[in-house]
Amino acid sequence: MDQETSIILERLNEKLTGVMPYKLYLATIDEIDYLEKNARFMTKEQFASLANNVKKDSALSSVPLVYRKPEDGRLLVVSGNHRIKAAHEAGLTSFLVLLIDKVLTREELVAIQLSHNAIAGQDDEQILKELYDELKDVEAILYAGFTSEQIQKLQSADFSAIKEEPLHYESINLLFLPGEIERMKAIFNRVIDNSVNKEIFVGRISEYDSILQGLIAAKEGQNIINSTLAFFALAQVADEYLAGKTDDLQEAFEEGLEDTVSFILGGTRKRISKKTAKLLRKALKEKMDSGLNLDDALAALSK
Numbered sequence: 001m002d003q004e005t006s007i008i009l010e011r012l013n014e015k016l017t018g019v020m021p022y023k024l025y026l027a028t029i030d031e032i033d034y035l036e037k038n039a040r041f042m043t044k045e046q047f048a049s050l051a052n053n054v055k056k057d058s059a060l061s062s063v064p065l066v067y068r069k070p071e072d073g074r075l076l077v078v079s080g081n082h083r084i085k086a087a088h089e090a091g092l093t094s095f096l097v098l099l100i101d102k103v104l105t106r107e108e109l110v111a112i113q114l115s116h117n118a119i120a121g122q123d124d125e126q127i128l129k130e131l132y133d134e135l136k137d138v139e140a141i142l143y144a145g146f147t148s149e150q151i152q153k154l155q156s157a158d159f160s161a162i163k164e165e166p167l168h169y170e171s172i173n174l175l176f177l178p179g180e181i182e183r184m185k186a187i188f189n190r191v192i193d194n195s196v197n198k199e200i201f202v203g204r205i206s207e208y209d210s211i212l213q214g215l216i217a218a219k220e221g222q223n224i225i226n227s228t229l230a231f232f233a234l235a236q237v238a239d240e241y242l243a244g245k246t247d248d249l250q251e252a253f254e255e256g257l258e259d260t261v262s263f264i265l266g267g268t269r270k271r272i273s274k275k276t277a278k279l280l281r282k283a284l285k286e287k288m289d290s291g292l293n294l295d296d297a298l299a300a301l302s303k
Helices: 002-013 044-056 081-089 106-118 126-135 138-141 147-154 177-194 205-222 227-242 249-255 273-291 296-302
Strands: 023-028 066-070 075-079 092-099 260-265 267-274
Touching: 002 023, 044 081, 075 081, 075 092, 075 106, 075 227, 075 249, 126 147, 177 227, 205 227, 273 296
Parallel strands: 066 092
Antiparallel strands: 023 092, 066 075, 260 267
């Protein structure tokens, strides 16, 4: 490293003390050692693309992370092995790196290495397609690092059917008592366990309407006024359904989980067993489906 560059970096590192744990350092290819074990790999095509980019730029466009080995002072590449090898391939003799200039244990070093490999994020396929479509020049596509498989996939991808305007939504807050919160957490965990390996997409408004209808049914059928209590009742019914204890969800929403239900006939309300209420409803429905009004249907049942 020339004296002037060394002084500039030294001053800059002093300014950055406390801001980041690493130092900026202008490394030469001769003082670099590569990892003996590196879980991250590149295909031949990917490495060739990277080397071509470095050669075109005459520089690395991202900064590798290196560790100064206390036993000999050489620089071990922690993150950026392929980038530095590509720099060597492109004929670069020096490049800027981030330097870990403190003693680390082997375990700490491996943890840093693996974290840089693992925490890389993912691409939004639709946005990636839109960005790809902006590249008209073949050289730009190659510089972007797309493989032939990716290019083929992006060229044939069509997201027009699912492209939508930005979603508008409103928040709904439900307040639960401490005991109810624990019960709700248990129910949601059961729902999650039963949804493993199932693909879940954005819900339709009709699905919200179904929940709303369920709340209305619970309120009317179980004589509940508070919406939070009605939602809690729905959740308990869903939990019973997942456990195989309830067959008819709609009926359970209306009647709840108790053994007796509130049966309303005209202006009279009475609690009777679920079984009796079910038989009465069925019998009345059959009579009324045959053309009788409610009074005649009741008279027919009393015979």
